[in-house]
Amino acid sequence: MRPAASLIAIAMTLATPAFAQTYPATEKGPVVEDAFGQKVVDPYRWLENDVRTDARVKAWVDAEVATTNAYLETLPGRAAIAARLKQLWNYERVGVPAKRGANYFYTRNSGLQNQSPLYVRTGIGGAERLLIDPNLWAKDGATALAEWVPADDGGKLAYAVQDGGTDWRTVKFLDTATAQPIGEELKWVKFSALSWAHDGSGLYYSRFDEPASGQQFQATNENQKIFFHKLGTPQSADPLIYATPDRPKLGHGAQVTDDGKWLVIITHEGTDPRNEVTLLDLTKPGAKPVTIIKGIENNWSLVGNQGSKFWFVTDRDAPRQRIVMLDAAKPAVAPVTVVAEDKATLEDAGVVGDKLVASYLVDAKTEVRLFGFDGKPAGTVPLPGIGTAGGFGGKIGDPETFFSFTSFNVPTAIYRFDVKTGKATPFATPKVAFDPAAYEVKQQFYASKDGTRIPIFIVHKTGLDLKGGVPTVLYGYGGFNISVTPAFSPSALGWIDMGGVYAVANIRGGGEYGMAWHDGGRLARKQNVFDDFIAAGEYLIAQGITTKGKLAISGRSNGGLLVGAVTNQRPDLFAVALPGVGVMDMLRFDRFTAGRYWVDDYGYPSKEADWKVLRAYSPYHNVKSGVSYPAIMVTTADTDDRVVPGHSFKYAAAIQAADIGDKPHLIRIETRAGHGSGKPTDKQIAEWADLWAFTAKFTGLKVPEGM
Incomplete structure (x- = not known):
């Protein structure tokens, strides 16, 4: 076994202008396991240990970093490439706006900011106002604004802080009018939707139990649970809404419907788009969650609802997906096709105004089609070219939605789509070098x-x-x-x-x-x-x-x-x-x-x-x-x-x-x-x-x- 100091010394001797085709010495361990009758040698098992807690791994990392940096310094044109990349990165980047009440929320990066600040304006033509600047959070710029969701009336905001690239999130809250923190936070949140109660009193979120000390970056993530956090109360008092302790490998996400009457819980086991669907009637105090789609066999992505009638995108009996309507009041009745499967691949759909907005892939390029609630075609969303479009958030009655468009040679631009006129107009288009x-x-x-x-x-x-x-x-x-x-x-x-x-x-x-x-x-x-x-x-x-x-x-x-x-x-x-x-x-x-x-x-x-x-x-x-x-x-x-x-x-x-x-x-x-x-x-x-x-x-x- 080589001591840490020896590894670092080796790295220093390798830091020469020319790469010597020699690497830091890496100890080989004796790990040999039998698996299904075969011997599996795993000599570097010890490198799985966390670099923060294992001195040997830290020494190995330091030696490899020194070796790599020494070689990179010999490469011609590296500084010129970095300078050109800096020019290419230096353009304004605006995120797709989210409208809540009269407020429009969006991120905007002026170009070379390490993180994108969050802004708000009241009214589409209102003055822009800074809400959050994550660039002030860490000297190295490595603490980021992750997920953020305004309350339905636009008066409050929940936002997640991501430190050093980890998947763990800390959720915080602020008052939109004053941009001042509300003063409470949620810990051990990961892979979670954030969804406000309709009255803005609190937030539905998913979290895991706190990991054992020193294991937060390696321990497996199991037993995800949905809680409700009421503003003004400690996280320890948050009531449990949904969990499956008998099936610890399941993950759960929750979304409140636009009318505020239902909590839709999506349950999955892995990364595959296959899930169960559970509903909680929020209009009935003491109501219990009811699973209306059982079995993790198909994709069921929520589109929207009218009362007890829900639209979903599903691949059940439709490998390229279709839109169906399911009545929660009649769960035994089979879903009814609203928009049939097409030769193009249906990726996603939403509700805006009086339309279903469906995003398709045609040979890996976006095409956006409109349908009435009855499934009748109602035109398309005009896109500025061949590329990728995304966004289209909204709800029933909204006069507008926003979407992004990009291609290999077109930086992301943001457009506003008027549902009545069918016209798309630029909201933010970057100037580029x-x-x-x-x-x-x-x-x-x-x-x-x-x-x-x-x-x-x-x-x-x-x-x-x-x-x-x-x-x-x-x-x-x-x-x-x-x-x-x-x-x-x-x-x-x-x-x-x-x-x-x-x-x-x-x-x-x-x-x-x-x-x-x-x-x-x-x-x-x-x-x-x-x-x-x-x-x-x-x-x-x-x-x-x-x-x-x-x-x-x-x-x-x-x-x-x-x-x-x-x-x-x-x-x-x-x-x-x-x-x-x-x-x-x-x-x-x-x-x-x-x-x-x-x-x-x-x-x-x-x-x-x-x-x-x-x-x-x-x-x-x-x-x-x-x-x-x-x-x-x-x-x-x-x-x-x-x-x-x-x-x-x-x-x-x-x-x-x-x-x-x-x-x-x-x-x-x-x-x-x-x-x-x-x-x-x-x-x-x-x-x-x-x-x-x-x-x-x-x-x-x-x-x-x-x-």
Whole structure:
């Protein structure tokens, strides 16, 4: 066992201008376990320990940070890339407004603020007034404003504070008129909706029991419960509204209907969009919750209600989803179809004015359709182009709604939609330091290994000469029913500005084509995700867009798993691999924090059939010594309690110990940051400058002078 001081000393000797192809020494432990008749060696199990409480892990992290930083300092163009990214990030970003009473609430970032402040205006043309500036909360900018919800009359606000990137939230309250705190807070809130009682007297929220000391960033999250907090009382007095102690793995979220008469409780077991629905009649004191949709077999997303009649988006008997009406007064009666399933994928729906507003995906691009309450078509919402739209919040009787629109070369703009006239007008459109017309966005399709037709977006500078192949970054996700749609990213545009190509493959596992697309890339079919991504790389090469020596791959979270898995399966295909905050140990992912939720997509490591599938692609367990690998830059953060950093620590140790060629295989570890949300702007710019400088070096992209 090496003492901590020795590890740090090794790191100091490695901090030389040239990378010496030597990594900090990582102790190998004796862990060998028998699983279903197979021996599983896990020499880096000790790196799962929390860096805050384990001195050995802290010393290892310090040594890796020193090694990586020393190498990054040798990369050409890094400062120029950071400067250009700073320019691209420096534009006004406004969030979708929420209207309550006469007040309009929205976030607005002037450009380079680490966190986005929250503003309010009374009336659509009223003067803007600052309510909350989270940039004042921490010197390093790493404490963020997370969820926020105004009361129905707009007079009070509940908001959540996120510190250092953790998923844990502290909920606070303020008076809208004075912007002064009300003076109470709610602790141990995570994965929670925040929903006000109709009269503004208090808030429904979800929380977990307080974790054992020192376990808040690693312990599994079980027994989530719904409480009601009445303003003016301590959290300890909050009455329990709903819990399932006999089924501790279930999670629960609560939403009060717009009329204030019902509490709708959505119960799920994992991340899959399948849930139970329970109603609590708030008009009857002492009423008990009644489950009207039993069994976690289909998606039931609340659209809205009229009295006891509820509209839901569901995939029951409709893989691409439909809108149905269910009468709570007649729960035995089958739901009635209001808007039938379409060839396009129905993603979401809401109620605004006298319309149902339904958002569809058509080949991974947004189309918004309007329907009457009877389901009759009533037109569409005009969008400014091909891209992604979101928002459309509102309720029955509202004359307006707001939505965002973005694409690869179009920063997010906010529009106001008039329900009566059917017209959309700009509410906030950013001024940017580039010309959107200077970039070409195209969508193509390619065949995967089994012949499945997969969409891919390809973005580059207009007129870019592709002869001979261009350094290209291929991005993918492929999981959890999450659709990857066109969206503006300053980091991606930074790569494109350097002269590279940026490609996004809409591989299976996502929700682009409904539940069948999702199911085609999970559990025993997870290999389809990797085959789709590998086929995307082969397609880009076959089209002459890039070459093997110029192709980089990138993905985060489940996408980090994707990058790790395909790098093991086809190390010859890629020049650079950038697995970010990835799930790398597929045999132990369910033992930490939110990992237990992911069994919907990955399966259960405790079940033999699932274990065999997981063992076959787990990035940590399938590193191939004796094979030349691409350059690898692993990224993670010390406060990531979604995908704990132990995943990336163990994977980095494994690739550094293996005989996989002479390219660098490094890990970049951020401090005071988590899985991604709430990450300060300056930390984002610094990270992407490092990643693009690294990628440029090993794809042969020369950073333009004066960039």
